[in-house]
Amino acid sequence: MTSRRGRPSQAVLTRERILLAGLALVDEDGLAAVSMRKLARRLGVDPMSLYNHVDGKDALLDGIAEVLVASIPVPPAKADLRETMSALAHGFRAAMLGHPRAAPLVLTRRLASLTALAPVEAVLAPLLAAGFPPERAVHGLRAVLAFLIGTLMREVEAAPTLGGSVQRVADLSAPAVAAAAPYLAVCDHEAEFEFGLRILLDALDAP
Amino acid sequence: MTSRRGRPSQAVLTRERILLAGLALVDEDGLAAVSMRKLARRLGVDPMSLYNHVDGKDALLDGIAEVLVASIPVPPAKADLRETMSALAHGFRAAMLGHPRAAPLVLTRRLASLTALAPVEAVLAPLLAAGFPPERAVHGLRAVLAFLIGTLMREVEAAPTLGGSVQRVADLSAPAVAAAAPYLAVCDHEAEFEFGLRILLDALDAP
DNA sequence: ACCTGAACACCGTTCAAGT
């Protein structure tokens, strides 16, 4: 049922269709498996056709990252400072954990700043409203963001849990590691997240 | 001056020689430019020869990461808690900034835990000595590590500064971003690092 | 035990050609 538009045939390909198919490909097969050719195959199209909508493989990955960033829920501007910060952090985390294999795209690329404008505004607005000098607000934002990025890298695949095989390898050579081994062996990501986030939000609340 | 060993000719290739050449290649040309073939060329050797000492490209990258981790200076076990933590954090940062293009290998891969044993011991020992219950010591370690990873990712290339082109794009649509624009536009990595680290170390000192 | 080189199944991207 092609509609009554004048164009010879509706474009099969769209930047959006490509990015969504790309995200699905990453979700299914992982980042390392992404290739222009495979993505084209999935879309039933010649590999070169993708280049009409996307600037190359790197731009494709940036685009997928932007899709992910755009999916971060931004809480209503009203609520109180701590609640807002916490809601944003949890929303960011949930968005990343919803696509664990694609999350490194967001966590390890410098995106065009406009992509993250809404969430950044949502963080800065209550900080400024609470009387924070802008410089300190930016410091706070960046400290929390660094923690989020580090934590999520760990949750998502990369970055050491320090868990692995610490078992009883360590003894005389590393007595403290041996003593803490049971806690190093497991990692409750949820608890680690709340623990670190509370420290940072407490520090921002304080002054 | 080949020495008097019985072997027909000393091995030209060593795992260590390969890893160091790999690190140099990353330093010069960046991570994306690393290939087994290019590394072999640099060593004056057939590409396939590398496979006698290294398990493949991924294992090569792990090996380079381990070289970097091994270069983290571990402070003497004595000093006081806060001083030790701070020294380790600064040492970690300095080691990564010494090889900014290779740093993501450390920051984004799950290394065999034994690699990081010495630094982890150096963090946990003073925490336990100060009376921290081991579970809390591990939480503290992980929170600081997450912050370090996130901060260094930002310093080193990846992860948003939020600086970019926020200039005056934002106005009515994002008044808080507009108000903080001058501080978003620049990023004093040193200051951000100290700011966040102090918050975390203060929180660990407290109880 | 280590090194080699040909071969295989892939890549990203340029370019000229089609509609």
Place this chain on the structure above:
DNA sequence: ACCTGAACACCGTTCAAGT
């Protein structure tokens, strides 16, 4: 304006062969 396909210069890795 969009899509195509051949071609180019690369990849990582297997395998059989050399010493």
